Amino acid sequence: LGLARAGRAVVQARRQGYLGREIFGTAFDFDIEICESAGASIGGEETSLLNVLQGRRGAARPRPPFPAVSGLWGRPTLIHSLETLANIPLLVRPEEHSAGANPAGTKVVCVSGAVSIPGVAEVPLGTPLSEVINGIAGGCTDGEALAAHLGGPGGVTLARDRFHTTVDFGSLRSLGGDLGTGSLLVLGTSSCPVALARFLVDFCAEESCGTCPPCRIGTRVILDLLDRVGSGEAEAADLDRLERLCQHVRRTSLCELGRRTSSSVITGLEYLRSSYESHLSGRGCPTGSCRPSDDRRACRIESTSGMVELSR
Numbered sequence: 001l002g003l004a005r006a007g008r009a010v011v012q013a014r015r016q017g018y019l020g021r022e023i024f025g026t027a028f029d030f031d032i033e034i035c036e037s038a039g040a041s042i043g044g045e046e047t048s049l050l051n052v053l054q055g056r057r058g059a060a061r062p063r064p065p066f067p068a069v070s071g072l073w074g075r076p077t078l079i080h081s082l083e084t085l086a087n088i089p090l091l092v093r094p095e096e097h098s099a100g101a102n103p104a105g106t107k108v109v110c111v112s113g114a115v116s117i118p119g120v121a122e123v124p125l126g127t128p129l130s131e132v133i134n135g136i137a138g139g140c141t142d143g144e145a146l147a148a149h150l151g152g153p154g155g156v157t158l159a160r161d162r163f164h165t166t167v168d169f170g171s172l173r174s175l176g177g178d179l180g181t182g183s184l185l186v187l188g189t190s191s192c193p194v195a196l197a198r199f200l201v202d203f204c205a206e207e208s209c210g211t212c213p214p215c216r217i218g219t220r221v222i223l224d225l226l227d228r229v230g231s232g233e234a235e236a237a238d239l240d241r242l243e244r245l246c247q248h249v250r251r252t253s254l255c256e257l258g259r260r261t262s263s264s265v266i267t268g269l270e271y272l273r274s275s276y277e278s279h280l281s282g283r284g285c286p287t288g289s290c291r292p293s294d295d296r297r298a299c300r301i302e303s304t305s306g307m308v309e310l311s312r
């Protein structure tokens with residue numbers, strides 16, 4: 001649906017003269033071409049995106065050279081997200097866009113999970129999480145919220161006592177995370193942070209392009225350790241091992257997908273360690289949420305092959 005709408009918008013803009021050659025009688029030429037990828041998450045990583053655009057398998061490239069030096073077809077290339085481009089008018093003509101608003105700008109957040117009013121909201125940067133969860137989203141539907149996960153699969157999981165954290169780039173970076181996609185998942189007291197971390201690591205493992213061993217192999221071992229925790233087989237030493245492995249994968253992976261794969265585990269162990277410890281030594285998951293996946297695959301080749309581009 002998004003692809004169809006974006007395509008229609010480009011056609012309309014071209015018809016109206018906003019795109020093309022000599023725009024509105026000036027010497028300025030500008031155009032937009034939309035390329036459809038095979039749909040894997042790794043295709044959004046900047047160097048993987050370049051490979052996809054060139055009809056290759058969606059796998060990250062080692063850097064240097066950085067895309068600004070050698071990118072698409074070996075030429076200097078600037079890569080931006082849609083959100084960055086959407087913010088350019090605010091930078092070029094701030095007086096037309098920020099009247100009465102927070103001068104730091106806003107961020108679109110998508111609130112889901114155990115809240116009364118899930119949905120998308122644009123909040124001023126600097127808004128405390130507690131205000132987003134209890135105000136805009138109408139509060140937790142499961143008593144008091146246990147935790148919140150911010151920033152999508154590679155994001156951070158914060159306990160309730162961190163809800164004074166503000167929605168902005170610096171605050172989350174200091175906690176080891178990033179605003180990322182702006183997704184905010186609220187966990188009630190009947191949710192399990194270990195089960196959530198396992199779900200998110202499993203997603204990242206499925207999306208791994210398999211180029212570098214820390215991500216390709218490390219995420220599988222992290223999943224095995226999380227399964228041991230979830231089933232009650234793990235002991236306290238396994239949590240230390242899990243933490244060390246997550247940090248190692250974060251330090252040594254080639255691209256951001258691998259570096260962020262274990263963020264939910266690292267922050268979960270830091271801010272919600274008692275939830276992990278409550279599973280240990282035969283006790284298992286107190287909420288019954290932890291279940292090992294039974295459909296794990298070795299590599300999501302079909303999504304990262306770039307066949308959509310090659311078949312054109």
Ligand code: SF4
Pocket residue numbers: 042059060207208209210211212213215216253254255256257258259
């Ligand atoms: S970190 Fe993962 S996704 Fe990134 S290049 Fe390595 S294997 Fe591929």
